[in-house]
Amino acid sequence: MGKEVLLIEDEPNIIEAISFILSRDGWRVHSHANGVDAADVVRMRKPDVVILDVMLPGRSGYDILEELRSDAATRSLPVMLLTARGQTKDREMAERLGATRFMSKPFSNAEVLETVRTLAAEA
Amino acid sequence: MLGIKQAELAHQAEISPSYLNLIEHNRRRIGGKLLSAIAGALDVDPGALAEGAEAALIAGLREAASAEGGAAELDRAEEFAGRFPGWAALLSEHARRVASLEQTVETLTDRLTHDPFLSDSLHDILTTVTAIRSTASILVETREIEAEWRDRFLRNINEDSQRLTGASKALVRYLDGVDDIDASMTSPQEELDAFLGRHGYHFERIENSPGDDPASWISETEIASGSSSAQTLAIGFLRQYARDAAAMPMGQVEEAIKTFGLDMAALAGALRVELVPLFRRLAMLPTEVVGTEIGLATCDASGTLLIRKPLGGFGLPRFGAACPLWPLFQSLSRPMVPIRARLVMAGRGDQPFETYAVARQVGTADFATVPRFEAAMLFHAAGRDKVTPQPVGISCRICPLTNCDARREPSILSQGL
Numbered sequence: 001m002g003k004e005v006l007l008i009e010d011e012p013n014i015i016e017a018i019s020f021i022l023s024r025d026g027w028r029v030h031s032h033a034n035g036v037d038a039a040d041v042v043r044m045r046k047p048d049v050v051i052l053d054v055m056l057p058g059r060s061g062y063d064i065l066e067e068l069r070s071d072a073a074t075r076s077l078p079v080m081l082l083t084a085r086g087q088t089k090d091r092e093m094a095e096r097l098g099a100t101r102f103m104s105k106p107f108s109n110a111e112v113l114e115t116v117r118t119l120a121a122e123a
Numbered sequence: 124m125l126g127i128k129q130a131e132l133a134h135q136a137e138i139s140p141s142y143l144n145l146i147e148h149n150r151r152r153i154g155g156k157l158l159s160a161i162a163g164a165l166d167v168d169p170g171a172l173a174e175g176a177e178a179a180l181i182a183g184l185r186e187a188a189s190a191e192g193g194a195a196e197l198d199r200a201e202e203f204a205g206r207f208p209g210w211a212a213l214l215s216e217h218a219r220r221v222a223s224l225e226q227t228v229e230t231l232t233d234r235l236t237h238d239p240f241l242s243d244s245l246h247d248i249l250t251t252v253t254a255i256r257s258t259a260s261i262l263v264e265t266r267e268i269e270a271e272w273r274d275r276f277l278r279n280i281n282e283d284s285q286r287l288t289g290a291s292k293a294l295v296r297y298l299d300g301v302d303d304i305d306a307s308m309t310s311p312q313e314e315l316d317a318f319l320g321r322h323g324y325h326f327e328r329i330e331n332s333p334g335d336d337p338a339s340w341i342s343e344t345e346i347a348s349g350s351s352s353a354q355t356l357a358i359g360f361l362r363q364y365a366r367d368a369a370a371m372p373m374g375q376v377e378e379a380i381k382t383f384g385l386d387m388a389a390l391a392g393a394l395r396v397e398l399v400p401l402f403r404r405l406a407m408l409p410t411e412v413v414g415t416e417i418g419l420a421t422c423d424a425s426g427t428l429l430i431r432k433p434l435g436g437f438g439l440p441r442f443g444a445a446c447p448l449w450p451l452f453q454s455l456s457r458p459m460v461p462i463r464a465r466l467v468m469a470g471r472g473d474q475p476f477e478t479y480a481v482a483r484q485v486g487t488a489d490f491a492t493v494p495r496f497e498a499a500m501l502f503h504a505a506g507r508d509k510v511t512p513q514p515v516g517i518s519c520r521i522c523p524l525t526n527c528d529a530r531r532e533p534s535i536l537s538q539g540l
Contacts, residue, residue, distance in 0.1 A: 011250050013279040017257035020272065024265070055246060084249035087533045106253040109260045 003120055006047035007031040008038045008064070009082065010056055018051065021109045022116060035059030039067045042074055049119045051112075052099075054083035054090075062097055069098040078119035082107070127164065135164040145209075180204045180211055187218030241521065244294045251287045255280055295438075295471075314353035315360065316431055318346045324407050324432050326364065333369040337361035360430070367404045370396055376404060377412050385414070385503070387479050388461070398461055398481040402501040406432050415503045418476075420451055424496040436474045437466075437502055440518040447529045448515040450480035451500035458482045458496060465505060467512035470523040475512040477505040 005022055009015050010033040019029040032041045035056030042050060042064075050068075054061035061081060068074040081099040083090055094102040100122075101115050127135075133143040136157060146161075162169035181200050188195035196203075204211040258276045262268070268276075328340065338358050341347065346357045371394050383389035391401050399421075406419035418434030426447075431439040439445065445452075450462040461481045467473060482498035505512075516522030519531045 011254060013254035013258060013283055014250070016275070016279060017254060017261060020261055020276075021257075084246045084253075105249045106256045109257055109264070 002026040002028050003048040004028045004030060004045065005049045005051060005116055006042060006045055007051045008035075008041075008056065008061070009033065009051065009053040010035075011053075017109070018112060021113055025113055025117075027116065033057070035061070035064060038064045039071075039074075042068060042077070043071070048078070048123060049116050050077060050079045051116070052079055052081050054081060054085070062093060065094075065097045065099060076123075078123050080112075080115055080119060132161065132164050136160040177201075177204060180208070180215060183215030183219065184211055187214055240297060241294075244290060244297070245521070247290045248287060248294065251283050251290065255283045255287065258283070311350055311352035311356050314346070314349045315356045318344070318349070318353070318357060319360070319432070321345070323409070325409055326361065326407075329361065329365050329368050330373055333365045333372075335365075337365060363403070364407055367400050367407070370394075370400065371404045373408060373412060376408060380413060385477075387463075387501070397483060398479070399483055399497060399499045402479065402481075402499040403430070405501060406430075418502045419499065420445070420449070420502075421497060421499040422451060422455075423498075424455060426452055426455070429497075430499075434476070434502060434504070436471055436504070437468055437476050438471070438517045440521075444531070445518050446516040446522065447531070448513070448527075449500060450478050451498050454480040454482040454498045454500070455496060458484060465510045465512040466502070466515050469514045469516050473507075475505040475507060475510070476502045478502040 005027050007015060007018055007022075007029055009018070009031065012033075015031045015033070019031060022029045030045060030047065032038055033056075036058035038052075038056065038059065052061045052064060056064075061083070065079060065081065068077060068079065075098075078100045079098075080101040080103060081094045082103050082105060083094075084105045090104075091102050100119055103111065103115065129143055129147075130140050133140040136143065137160065138157065143161075158169045181204050184195075184200045184204060185197060188197055188200070258279050262273065262276055262280075328335070329337070341354060341358055341361070344357075346354055375394060376390075379390050379393045383393060387398060387401065390405075391398050394401065396404075402419060403421070405413055406417045408417075410416050416434055417432075418437050418439075419430055419432040420428055420439055421430040422428050426444060428439065428445060433439045449466075450464045454460070454462050459481070461479065464478050464480075466476050466478055468476070478500055479502075480498060480500040482496055485495045485497050486492075488494060514524060516524055516527075520534060522530075522534050524530075
């Protein structure tokens with residue numbers, strides 16, 4: 001069975017597109033659209049890679065990342081942060097909070113696929 | 124300090140607590156017996172005690188000097204701190220306070236210029252574009268795709284493109300400041316823009332009686348319910364409008380346009396006026412008189428926009444400074460030299476615009492006062508001919524141009540849009 005990617009994103013058509021390209025590459029993809037309990041879902045599912053959107057209903061991706069990094073069980077989990085805000089301060093914020101990768105929207109499918117492969121290989 | 128109360132330490136060192144307080148805050152330099160006595164009471168090395176305080180003071184002075192551009196004698200900071208410890212501490216403290224206040228101003232400015240509607244709209248647009256791009260790539264790049272998936276993706280693209288259309292229209296409407304401008308008004312200038320926008324920048328009352336002072340009838344207009352600052356701005360604007368109308372009656376301008384078209388130099392010559400008032404006048408006349416819709420931006424020597432009459436496709440910034448590539452700002456460095464340029468607004472379609480700009484000194488020149496300047500830029504849609512338009516933006520924050528040497532700050536639009 002392939003490795004699992006947990007996609008925390010609230011935009012249904014982005015979820016569908018990313019799920020499709022990753023599934024075709026042999027990944028198991030589980031998606032979650034709510035920020036409030038996203039960190040619990042990460043701890044419960046123990047995915048190999050997390051793709052985390054910043055603007056989520058209920059709780060910001062930054063907050064979720066901060067919680068994951070403060071927990072020994074998820075401290076080194078590969079997390080790719082997605083955001084429509086690609087300014088330097090956003091990148092700096094992502095780095096400071098411990099994002100493994102930062103990707104600004106709009107991104108290409110090839111870019112997402114390549115990054116997930118790299119993150120899983122590095123883990 | 125190491126568990127000893129200030130009063131007790133002062134007693135042991137045989138000085139008053141207030142004098143010890145001055146020493147602690149680097150207002151008094153200590154040495155010799157006093158330094159040894161304090162160091163003894165604290166059970167620390169006298170050298171470390173003196174060095175620590177002095178080093179901090181000297182570092183503070185160096186920081187103050189570097190912040191002010193390095194005019195101070197840096198190599199004599201130690202001597203200055205030694206001879207005038209009180210003044211040195213005061214200077215250092217003031218420099219720290221200035222830096223802290225500057226940071227506060229920067230934070231507040233950023234908060235003011237960061238427009239939540241704009242930010243949310245662009246986020247929505249970028250998210251939708253991401254979904255479309257990703258889905259379209261799948262359809263193009265996946266060789267064998269099941270019919271069910273293909274149909275689903277086509278449906279998604281259709282939904283997203285409709286959503287994108289709606290979001291883009293809302294954003295353009297907002298940037299053009301045409302509809303619902305009242306909902307987000309924040310300044311007297313914006314109140315004035317809304318007032319002028321509602322009147323189409325044209326006032327029949329002034330056209331018919333340019334001699335009447337607008338201050339006598341402004342209370343009959345809707346701006347009377349606005350802020351007093353907005354009313355003051357409106358009176359100033361309408362008085363200028365009245366002076367321009369008296370100098371260039373609408374009938375005369377119409378006749379001149381029939382003869383010379385929009386040849387600005389010929390119109391100025393025929394009407395015997397300078398270009399700046401001519402631009403203002405043309406922008407205040409109905410489209411049927413001028414022959415095309417006219418946009419106008421005027422500014423003072425600081426580059427602050429004073430009149431902002433937008434045109435569909437050529438937006439003017441509602442917050443912050445405009446694009447420095449505009450001929451309006453180039454004209455400020457070459458007063459009295461008219462500039463004509465063909466522009467296209469980056470990221471807002473391929474409609475080219477003809478722009479005319481000129482700057483001039485305002486008031487009478489004399490040796491006692493600083494000269495004031497004003498600049499005006501008139502623009503209208505141009506035909507698509509062989510002239511290659513120069514791409515410009517609205518303002519850096521929402522400009523998609525990459526590799527622009529004039530960029531002041533990163534764009535909200537991330538790379539690749």
